[in-house]
Amino acid sequence: MKILVTGNMGYVGPTVTAHLRQTIPSAEIVGVDSGLFAHCLTQQALPERLLDSQVFADVRDLPEAVFQGVDAVVHLAAVSNDPMGGRFEAVTDEINHRATVKTASMAAKAGVKAFVFASSCSMYGFAEGGARRETDALNPLTAYARSKVAAEIGLAEIARETGLRVSALRFSTACGFSGRTRLDLVLNDFVASALTTGKVSVLSDGTPWRPLIHVRDMARAIEWSLARNGERFLAVNVGTESWNYQVRELADAVAQAIPGTTVDINRDAPPDRRSYKVNFDLYRSIAPSHQPLVTLSEAVEDLKIGLSSYGLRDANYRNSGLVRLNVLSGAIDAGTLSSDLRFVKVEDQQPLMRQRSVA
The missing domain is CATH 3.40.50.720 (NAD(P)-binding Rossmann-like Domain)
Incomplete structure (x- = not known):
């Protein structure tokens, strides 16, 4: 095959x-x-x-x-x-x-x-x-x-x-x-947050189902x-x-698996209709x-071991390349990617490169 x-x-x-x-x-x-x-x-x-x-x-x-x-x-x-x-x-x-x-x-x-x-x-x-x-x-x-x-x-x-x-x-x-x-997925983000900050921050009211x-x-x-x-x-x-699971249940599962983790839920957040x-x-x-x-507990442990082995320490990981939108935005800002998500040809980058060099 x-x-x-x-x-x-x-x-x-x-x-x-x-x-x-x-x-x-x-x-x-x-x-x-x-x-x-x-x-x-x-x-x-x-x-x-x-x-x-x-x-x-x-x-x-x-x-x-x-x-x-x-x-x-x-x-x-x-x-x-x-x-x-x-x-x-x-x-x-x-x-x-x-x-x-x-x-x-x-x-x-x-x-x-x-x-x-x-x-x-x-x-x-x-x-x-x-x-x-x-x-x-x-x-x-x-x-x-x-x-x-x-x-x-x-x-x-x-x-x-x-x-x-x-x-x-x-x-x-x-x-x-x-x-x-990727750390722009709900459970992955929660585990990363627990490992780097000791806290899981739920931006919604925690009730949406996933x-x-x-x-x-x-x-x-x-x-x-x-x-x-x-x-x-x-x-x-x-x-x-x-x-x-409801999102708050995922947060609680992460807190249970990583000792010392607290859960912060934004109970005043507007309802997330993606439920x-x-x-x-x-x-x-x-x-x-x-x-x-x-299982959920196995998935949390898998992420905990994997991210620890990778060496994740930065509490500011949401602004890193582990969040895909940041990768695309950074490449567009650098002039290597166009807004339609196509790579810019090398010859098309030369004026930009020269301009930056002069600057």
């Missing part, structure tokens, strides 16, 4: 690559990434050492040749959270929606059999009256969530027209340590979907009911041997 993984140099990619290498050792695994976050390493060994090859390309500009001989595509490439989606709304649609549909269309044309799309439960937005099922109405509240909804619509059409087997995995909120750990999933369990779901049978297009919530519980009956019924295994 030849597997193409787009966005492999992000947060989830290193864990997916490691898992696929372990579970399908004979597979040829090719990574495709523009390298925006290639330098954001939180482990010593380069995750890409497990690949057979690495292609550096923007997902919006993939050449047809990259799909040659490919059996399956794991599509992780995306502008991947609400703050980035808020600042780069048009680009978020361009990458998360339009480039996703274009990639799937090119894959189908090249004879690829399976397309795995990293979708999101965030498309449920705000939901009262019970846990959301796949057949329930969607309520995307952010540019990121809207882009995932639009991508699923386009992918369903491609699956119907071409026979490409598409799995839209509606992942719960990711957490856990990886080769390129389903979570560890990156290792995301990788297991992707492995399952590569070989699944059944309908051409499948949208499925990926996670487990036991990981439906939803999710039903995972469908995933449990069709993927019984690939159910999430990592």
Whole structure:
């Protein structure tokens, strides 16, 4: 099997690559990434050492040749959270929606059999009256969530027209340590805050619901979907009911696991409308041997050990490169990245470089 993984140099990619290498050792695994976050390493060994090859390309500009001989595509490439989606709304649609549909269309044309799309439960937005099922109405509240909804619509059409087997995995909120750990995710942020400040600051009133999933369990779901049978297009919530938590419960779990940690909740904060519980009956019924295994306490311990080994000490980590929006903003300010999140060509940087040199 030849597997193409787009966005492999992000947060989830290193864990997916490691898992696929372990579970399908004979597979040829090719990574495709523009390298925006290639330098954001939180482990010593380069995750890409497990690949057979690495292609550096923007997902919006993939050449047809990259799909040659490919059996399956794991599509992780995306502008991947609400703050980035808020600042780069048009680009978020361009990458998360339009480039996703274009990639799937090119894959189908090249004879690829399976397309795995990293979708999101965030498309449920705000939901009262019970846990959301796949057949329930969607309520995307952010540019990121809207882009995932639009991508699923386009992918369903491609699956119907071409026979490409598409799995839209509606992942719960990711957490856990990886080769390129992000600290702009709720549980990751809480553990980082506890380690560096001795306090977990909850900016909301703590009541919103979030389903979570560890990156290792995301990788297991992707492995399952590569070989699944059944309908051409499948949208499925990926996670487990036991990981439906209110934000304040996550904060309390971190404080319990890291002695001396206090919890500060902003009870006067306006309600966060991004609140939803999710039903995972469908995933449990069709993927019984690939159910999430990592518990909340294990995820907190994983982050605690990983971030401590990385050497996280800076209480000002929210302004560091461990928060993806900071990486993009810094590159734009430095003139190496344009506002549409494309790298600026070297020759286009020369006037800027000379100007700074004179200054």
